[in-house]
Amino acid sequence: MEVLVLGAGNVGRAIAYDLSKDFEVWVGDKSRERLNAVEDFANTIKVDASDFNKLVDTMRKFDLIVGALPGKFGFATLKAAIKAQRDLVDISFMPENPMELRDDAEKAQVTIIVDAGFAPGLSNILLGRIYQELDELKEGIIRVGGLPKIAKPPLYYKITWSPYDLIEEYTRKARIIKNGEIVEVDPLEKIEKVKIKDFEFEEFVSDGLRTLLDNIRAEHLEERTLRWPGHLEKIKVLRELGFFKPENIDFTLKVIAPLMQYESDDFSIMEVYGRGTINGKEKEIHYFLYDEAKEGFTSMARVTSFTAAIIARLVAERSCVYGVIPPEILGMRADTFTRIINELKERGITIERW
Known part of the structure; x- marks a missing residue:
């Protein structure tokens, strides 16, 4: 499976690093300097997220998308994934309400997990x-x-x-x-x-x-x-x-x-x-x-990116329904919750409970 990570900042780089252990990972960004920083463990591709149609075309070349772009690109990234009919896990803190796209995502038969980082996430x-x-x-x-x-x-x-x-x-x-x-x-x-x-x-x-x-x-x-x-x-x-x-x-x-x-x-x-x-x-x-x-x-890159990468694996396994899914729904499923917590622990992030 080929995965495209959009954004080669601190968080996008960490997401790509984690996913590269199990998938063929590509990282898309408009900055060649940032892309150079991920070449040890991922393929790279120049992507301008402000060009909607080109973004859709790029998404269609991959099986799964992970969005790690600034919030101003978040809503458009969701729309592009729906148009491209590709599953998406997104961490951007967008000002718009992503749940407005729930029906569109269901009709396109895609799974979109939003706010999939640290907080929210x-x-x-x-x-x-x-x-x-x-x-x-x-x-x-x-x-x-x-x-x-x-x-x-x-x-x-x-x-x-x-x-x-x-x-x-x-x-x-x-x-x-x-x-x-x-x-x-x-x-x-x-x-x-x-x-x-x-x-x-x-x-x-x-x-x-x-x-x-x-x-x-x-x-x-x-x-x-x-x-x-x-x-x-x-x-x-x-x-x-x-x-x-x-x-x-x-x-x-x-x-x-x-x-x-x-x-x-x-x-x-x-x-x-x-x-x-x-x-x-x-x-x-x-x-x-x-x-x-x-x-x-x-x-911050660890807790944000590893959460997103674990959720991306769930989506890749078709463990989630179609539509726009907020992360609290994942927590409500006991088996999914346990897996997320255990996989974070494997990465050195321990969550205590009392």
Whole structure:
């Protein structure tokens, strides 16, 4: 089977590396420099994701597609896979609602797994398992962070992804479930301290629930993103002073982005918590993950790409139905959940439960 990985960034490179053990892998990107970095374990092909028709034609040459492109290309990638009638596993954080394409995917008889990375992705899978085990879910909290080991002042954060996407986390309204209803909240309205294991963080409410808003019934459900103490208050001041307004953001990032670019290994941390009932009795379930950079891959690339690669294997085996499938559905299937967790463990990513 020939697999095309779209995008040769840190995550796309790690996906291709993992899949190359079992498939003939091709990596598509418009940058020859990025493609050169994967030639030791994958074939390469120049692809311009902004050319829809050429993207469709390229997809038709392969059996399975894995999308690791920036979010702005995500929805078009889904449409292209449907038109090409090729299965797709995608990790891009697209602004559009991918579930709008569910009927089109079913008619084309293709399987598309969306949000198949770390968070959203693995976070959904873990919450889906909790939801399936409980008779009723009263509260669900996802806490997640990708952080530098060294918290360097003045902003105590290292950028490993798009600076514009980072700032959008602080300006875009976050959707949560409160009292059983979907509501929008200011992400920085409530900055709280939290201790997880031996770590002390600050957290804010982030807009990462996405498909969970429609597929999980709960009284209260939210995602909170973790930062080192001292970061969020400074970010909030900059936002309130207008530095993140569209007309100012380019200038602002020229000033602050270099302050968040320095040498430090990263780590990934996630806690997924659910509280509800089983047979009328109160029950709490916790999942916890901690991972560090290894074997030339950042931790965030590992937890994102390995999750996607494992899901891609499931799709290659025809283990999923046609349509657009959110990752929480995978977590609700006990056998699929167990396989994902076990395969992550084989790659050195252990998930604790208590």
